[in-house]
Amino acid sequence: MKSPSSTLSNSSDVNIKDIKLKNFIPIKLLKSVGIFLGSATVLLIVWQLAALIYQNETLLPGPLVVAQTFQGMLMNGTLIDHTFASLGRILLAWTLAAVVAIPIGVVLGTVPWLERMMRPFIEMIRPISPLAWIPLAILWFGIGLSGKVFIIFIASFFPILLNTISGVQNVNSILVRAAKSFGCSPIQMTLKVVIPAALPTITTGLRISFGSAWMAIIAAEMVASQSGLGYMIINGMEILRSDIVITGMVITGILGFIFDSVFRYTEKRMV
Amino acid sequence: MMLSATNSTLIEVENLKVEFPTKDGTFLALSDINLEIKKGEFVCLLGPSGCGKSTLLFSIGKQLKPTGGSITFNKEKLDHVSSLHEKMCVVFQEHALFPWLTVEKNIQFPLEVKGMSKTKIKEISEYYMDMVGLFAFRDRKPNQLSGGMKQRVGIARALSMETEVILMDEPFGALDAQTRGMLQEELIDIWEREKRTILFVTHGIDEAVFLADKIVVMSANPGKIKDIIDVDLGRMRDTTSTEFVQYEREIKGLLHTEILKTKQLESSVR
Numbered sequence: 001m002k003s004p005s006s007t008l009s010n011s012s013d014v015n016i017k018d019i020k021l022k023n024f025i026p027i028k029l030l031k032s033v034g035i036f037l038g039s040a041t042v043l044l045i046v047w048q049l050a051a052l053i054y055q056n057e058t059l060l061p062g063p064l065v066v067a068q069t070f071q072g073m074l075m076n077g078t079l080i081d082h083t084f085a086s087l088g089r090i091l092l093a094w095t096l097a098a099v100v101a102i103p104i105g106v107v108l109g110t111v112p113w114l115e116r117m118m119r120p121f122i123e124m125i126r127p128i129s130p131l132a133w134i135p136l137a138i139l140w141f142g143i144g145l146s147g148k149v150f151i152i153f154i155a156s157f158f159p160i161l162l163n164t165i166s167g168v169q170n171v172n173s174i175l176v177r178a179a180k181s182f183g184c185s186p187i188q189m190t191l192k193v194v195i196p197a198a199l200p201t202i203t204t205g206l207r208i209s210f211g212s213a214w215m216a217i218i219a220a221e222m223v224a225s226q227s228g229l230g231y232m233i234i235n236g237m238e239i240l241r242s243d244i245v246i247t248g249m250v251i252t253g254i255l256g257f258i259f260d261s262v263f264r265y266t267e268k269r270m271v
Numbered sequence: 272m273m274l275s276a277t278n279s280t281l282i283e284v285e286n287l288k289v290e291f292p293t294k295d296g297t298f299l300a301l302s303d304i305n306l307e308i309k310k311g312e313f314v315c316l317l318g319p320s321g322c323g324k325s326t327l328l329f330s331i332g333k334q335l336k337p338t339g340g341s342i343t344f345n346k347e348k349l350d351h352v353s354s355l356h357e358k359m360c361v362v363f364q365e366h367a368l369f370p371w372l373t374v375e376k377n378i379q380f381p382l383e384v385k386g387m388s389k390t391k392i393k394e395i396s397e398y399y400m401d402m403v404g405l406f407a408f409r410d411r412k413p414n415q416l417s418g419g420m421k422q423r424v425g426i427a428r429a430l431s432m433e434t435e436v437i438l439m440d441e442p443f444g445a446l447d448a449q450t451r452g453m454l455q456e457e458l459i460d461i462w463e464r465e466k467r468t469i470l471f472v473t474h475g476i477d478e479a480v481f482l483a484d485k486i487v488v489m490s491a492n493p494g495k496i497k498d499i500i501d502v503d504l505g506r507m508r509d510t511t512s513t514e515f516v517q518y519e520r521e522i523k524g525l526l527h528t529e530i531l532k533t534k535q536l537e538s539s540v541r
Contacts, residue, residue, distance in 0.1 A: 175367060196371045
């Protein structure tokens with residue numbers, strides 16, 4: 001049998017002269033990193049200028065002061081402790097939300113009448129900010145771990161649920177027909193066709209929900225907590241340390257960006 | 272072993288009628304369809320778009336329910352045939368491969384559904400991957416394959432189910448002429464070796480004359496069988512021979528009146 005693989009999958013026999021240096025340096029990446037550094041510098045300069053003009057370090061500390069605070073808190077471990085306190089709560093609640101929302105989403109996506117029945121309730125609860133649940137969470141669960149887990153659960157649940165439903169509903173019908181012609185049982189259809197086909201959309205839901213969970217945890221920790229980045233920020237306000245407040249905001253932003261990028265990368269790999 | 276039984280009837284379609292509900296009443300997709308398919312035969316369903324050739328194919332594959340008439344498989348009513356997927360398989364127009372599975376896993380999918388043993392699955396899938404020349408590509412995902420290769424995977428996947436009948440819905444429709452010609456030859460090659468019964472939907476006259484033992488020429492509005500033509504040419508047909516061209520001319524004539532009729536109908540509607 002003639003094997004065409006030698007021309008297509010074997011790149012080791014490519015003529016060495018054809019390989020140009022530019023193929024090895026990710027120019028696109030360098031470009032976007034350059035643009036980012038440029039705009040970040042501009043932002044920092046504006047911030048520093050504003051701080052110099054305003055002349056009030058308690059209310060508006062400049063980037064240099066914040067960088068010092070950042071470094072100090074990083075060195076003495078408080079920043080890391082607070083970050084892990086927030087992260088731990090998020091991971092627990094977000095995982096819980098995924099475990100509950102994905103199966104429900106698969107069922108609702110598969111059974112149209114059930115979805116039509118539940119849709120109004122979902123759409124009514126969904127627009128309520130997770131923050132509006134904080135009072136009830138405190139009343140029901142107190143200010144311990146479970147109250148915050150409840151808030152994050154609410155924040156993560158709906159993006160995962162809605163994406164799972166639409167992912168399942170939009171599975172290419174030809175794949176379902178093909179699987180039927182192979183004699184797939186309904187359970188095999190769900191596990192081997194529908195869920196894998198919906199997985200990229202479900203992952204998008206996981207990414208979005210992680211983002212909203214990250215926002216909600218900060219708020220929840222501001223109201224009822226003795227640790228976590230939210231607590232660190234609100235505590236910074238109470239002791240009139242704007243530099244700590246801004247440090248908390250900066251680390252929240254950076255981590256949020258990193259998590260989002262990791263998710264996006266995974267999503268891209270899946271499609 | 273199937274050779275000895277070549278001339279017996281395998282599928283019989285009698286007075287088949289298929290209607291689809293529409294906004295204003297029903298649409299008659301097929302009416303008065305009578306057709307007999309023998310074991311090991313290569314049958315092409317040919318006609319303009321809208322003549323119901325795919326509808327007929329999928330009625331036989333039990334993927335849609337006819338309004339009237341009957342279809343029998345081995346003298347048994349289609350409704351009573353148990354586990355039909357072990358007797359018929361489908362090759363779809365848009366390859367219908369699972370994008371998250373490799374070539375090998377795609378081909379193994381129906382066998383896993385069947386619950387075959389791992390070693391048997393490996394043995395069968397390797398045999399058919401080799402047959403369609405994709406062994407070297409077994410670890411690729413569908414989006415890393417060309418259109419012709421994807422369709423070959425679809426064919427290998429169907430063949431691996433080792434069903435008696437293979438239903439093919441315009442499998443080469445989306446391919447360029449060269450690839451199509453190559454796959455047509457490969458398909459005949461495989462069919463001669465494997466002795467399966469193939470039902471092949473196409474709108475290409477040349478494709479039908481090249482492939483078929485029997486061409487079912489269909490007409491639209493409503494979908495009916497216009498004529499059934501036995502192709503008395505040997506195998507590995509020469510598409511430039513006078514006999515080949517004569518068949519093409521005959522069918523073109525049959526379809527031409529059809530096209531005129533459709534045009535008239537369309538202009539009268541306007």
